[in-house]
Amino acid sequence: MGINVKTLCKDEFFYGHKACAGCGGSLAVRIALKVLGERSFAVLPAGCMSAVGFNFPQLCFGNNAVISTFAGTASMLTGIEAGLRAQGIRDFQAVGFAGDGGTADIGLQALSGAIDRNDDILYICYDNEAYMNTGIQKSSLTPFGARTTTTPAGKNIRGNLRPKKNMFEIVAAHGIPYAATASIGDLNDFMEKVEKASRIKGTKYIHVIAPCPTGWGIAPDETVEVAKEALDCGLWYLAEYEEGSGMTLNYRPGTFASVEHYLKRQGRFRHLTGDDIDIINHSRDVKWKLIEKNLGE
Amino acid sequence: MKPYLRDRIPETLAELPDATAYEAGYLVTKNAGWRSSRPVIHQETCRGCLKCYLYCPEGVIFQDGGKVKIDYDFCKGCGICRKICRFGAIEMEEEK
Numbered sequence: 001m002g003i004n005v006k007t008l009c010k011d012e013f014f015y016g017h018k019a020c021a022g023c024g025g026s027l028a029v030r031i032a033l034k035v036l037g038e039r040s041f042a043v044l045p046a047g048c049m050s051a052v053g054f055n056f057p058q059l060c061f062g063n064n065a066v067i068s069t070f071a072g073t074a075s076m077l078t079g080i081e082a083g084l085r086a087q088g089i090r091d092f093q094a095v096g097f098a099g100d101g102g103t104a105d106i107g108l109q110a111l112s113g114a115i116d117r118n119d120d121i122l123y124i125c126y127d128n129e130a131y132m133n134t135g136i137q138k139s140s141l142t143p144f145g146a147r148t149t150t151t152p153a154g155k156n157i158r159g160n161l162r163p164k165k166n167m168f169e170i171v172a173a174h175g176i177p178y179a180a181t182a183s184i185g186d187l188n189d190f191m192e193k194v195e196k197a198s199r200i201k202g203t204k205y206i207h208v209i210a211p212c213p214t215g216w217g218i219a220p221d222e223t224v225e226v227a228k229e230a231l232d233c234g235l236w237y238l239a240e241y242e243e244g245s246g247m248t249l250n251y252r253p254g255t256f257a258s259v260e261h262y263l264k265r266q267g268r269f270r271h272l273t274g275d276d277i278d279i280i281n282h283s284r285d286v287k288w289k290l291i292e293k294n295l296g297e
Numbered sequence: 298m299k300p301y302l303r304d305r306i307p308e309t310l311a312e313l314p315d316a317t318a319y320e321a322g323y324l325v326t327k328n329a330g331w332r333s334s335r336p337v338i339h340q341e342t343c344r345g346c347l348k349c350y351l352y353c354p355e356g357v358i359f360q361d362g363g364k365v366k367i368d369y370d371f372c373k374g375c376g377i378c379r380k381i382c383r384f385g386a387i388e389m390e391e392e393k
Contacts, residue, residue, distance in 0.1 A: 005351045012356040015300040015371065016324040019354065021331060022375035027354040038298060057313055062298040062322040187351055213375075221376030224352055 003195045004188060009034045013062040019052040022220025024184045024210030024227060025126040026052065029097050031187055032124055032206075035194040038063050040093045041084065043077050045107060046070040047099040048133040048212075049126070071106045073098045074114035077121040093122055093198055100127040100141035103207075104165050115174040115203045122197050122204045125167065128212035136215045140165040143235070144283065145276050146268045148215075153271040163283060168207050172241040177202035179241040183209045185227030189238055189250060209236050217267015226266070232257040234284045237291065247294055259284065300324050302370065328355070332374030334389040338365055342386035349378035349387060 013033035019026040025048050033040060042065040044050040050067045053060045068076040073096040081094040098107055103125040111123060130148045131137040138148045143164045147153040151160040171179045178200045182190040190208060197204035211227050213220045230236040231251060238250040260277050263269040272280075300322030307313050307325070314320075338349075343365055350358040350365065357368040358378060379387040 005347045012299040015356050021373035022377055023354050030356050057307055057319060058325050059319050059321055059323045060300055062300050221380050224377055224381060
């Protein structure tokens, strides 16, 4: 019954785009659209995926797609969903693809409003952990220690000082019908979550980690590998939240892989000292204790 | 519907639409020039598991008559397919 590589729609709906070679965000958009199919109406705010998908007159989407204001992904989704419904159109999915800045900083208010109204939309945040389209500026989803152009690494301050905002739990705290975290390192899990979300009525939110070779300082062929490593070392986790049944964890590494190895292979973390890595290790352990507590274990 | 390269590329303003609203899947340029090395699939080692097709950010890998092939017009040569292949059936070759 589950969706997999053999049952996935053979058509491509995001093709010929101008994303950097090895882009994680474009992989997330491509796979989500293959799961949702041609009858999906995509909304993309300012960000990488709108910059690479709409190069006039080139249009790299095979389905309906539109650029929204930076802050208005969710509100435009609301409008599109209501408009289509008013025209008597049935059996479609209004889906938004916003980056981490467009979700956790600029688009948070509109998203919160849409969840509050429980509009029948699917919001996918592809999280590459900084404003990559404009040249790597810190967003509120940039992790501690990461070097960006607005949080440079120097002698006294070594990259970003603040931890990553917990978007998944912020969204879940609204009492949303469905929210999930995912990673392009595990596409089977991501496909299942998109498919599950498309069957649920009301607001759905999926937060997918999508490494960026340009901004993270990794080789283009390492994107998927690095996304997997983030799961294995416990710095990212796969979970779901459902109204009524609460949070479930989908993947738990037996023993955590080395955080240091994960960090040191990326250019944005290469300046970190042993003490910084200890801080990151410690915050991971605290996070997992909280997760276990939430699960009632 | 898969976006495809149009035979005729608009050359004059009159051929372009009046607004920025445009037809879906309208491609006018290729991405082949981005590549410094190209993935080559060795058909005798390929088991057709399609993992490369799943993880390709461009969606350029496809199955044709039981064989796995690559659309070199749009492949950027990132090499994710080579790394994801469990059977070592994909090799990267320098572009000349």
